[in-house]
Amino acid sequence: MSAGPLGDYQPGTSVFHRLPVGAKLLGLLVISVVAVAFRGVATTAGLLVLAVLCCAIARVRLGRALRALRGVLVAMTLLAAYQTWQRGAEHAFVVVGALIALLLLATVFTTTTSVERMVDAITRWLGPWRRFGVNPELVALAFSLMIRGIPLTLAIAGETRDAARARGLERNPRAYLTPLVIRVVAHARATGDALHARGLGD
């Protein structure tokens, strides 16, 4: 199992913690475009140095950086091996190195951005869309409902799985997924009714 559902955020006071959410996202986008446009050994080496530097400045713990890489490390190793075999070690370094650098930079983003700031930023960004019928408050509501819904859904998944196991059906995904999804729908409708009764969303 992975990290808790409330994210990688790690409070701190580094430059990256104080930068606006939008600036960080834009920076990542620019770096990612640069990585593709100027593909080469020098670019990849530069990106890797930059990524490690940013991790150090943001005080991303080593364990956290490794955990971010763990999930994709197998895929990266396979890709590196394939590229080395097909096109040589240099090419493998250029392609895989750049991907690892971008992954580390994204980890800097997630460890320095709290869920609250992300939700605030989304509400702010959606402001201009109000005239096209977008309701930023409803969107922010969807976000908070979803974030609170993850631990709840995990708990229901555990319960329905136990129930299926008790009936000897643990190898049958349908036996625990069907009650799980039906409970998710029932809960969502109860939540919707409760919110509606409070006059929200009209």
Place this chain on the structure above:
Amino acid sequence: MTRRTPTTDVALIAGFAALIAVCAILPDIKTGIGVPYSLQTFGVLLTGAALGPVRGFLSVLLYLVAGLVLPIYSGGASGISHYSGVTAGYLVAFPIAAALCGYLVYRNRHGATQFTFVFTCGLLSSFLVVHTLGPLNLAWRADLSLKEAFSFDAAYFPGDIAKNVVMALVATAVHRAFPDLAARKRPARVEETSAA
């Protein structure tokens, strides 16, 4: 009795986004041939089949945007690195696949409770959208030829068919339990009074 209200729609969109997240972070189903299958695409297509094109699309979109900061992508990963990474094509394909699956299922509301119909809709959506955009991006970002990328992608076919079977079984059960989930947006009478 529950009618369709904006808050119920938002709660359903949020609930299924959370469900996709849970499907993605649940431990992988181990298979004999070395490719682990997460339930992520099951969650994506189920969301489309259960909620229809618009709510399904928005729900998957919500999941993807939330994944920018939360570790809710497949295998507990997070972050926009995925959008510059080799799997970005699959992520971009997800909301489109959910919308297509939802459109196909909701076009024939009586079919929503029929296994074969929903299974066909799901399979069509995953092959037309997920298994084209995914390998196209893979070829681009991992610097593989199209042929190499599509043959990597083909390793996921058997799992995808199995996931669509389970998806159709669950989706039809949900539509039988909540027949008004696929009902028209609002009863005609309510529309008339609100228009007056």
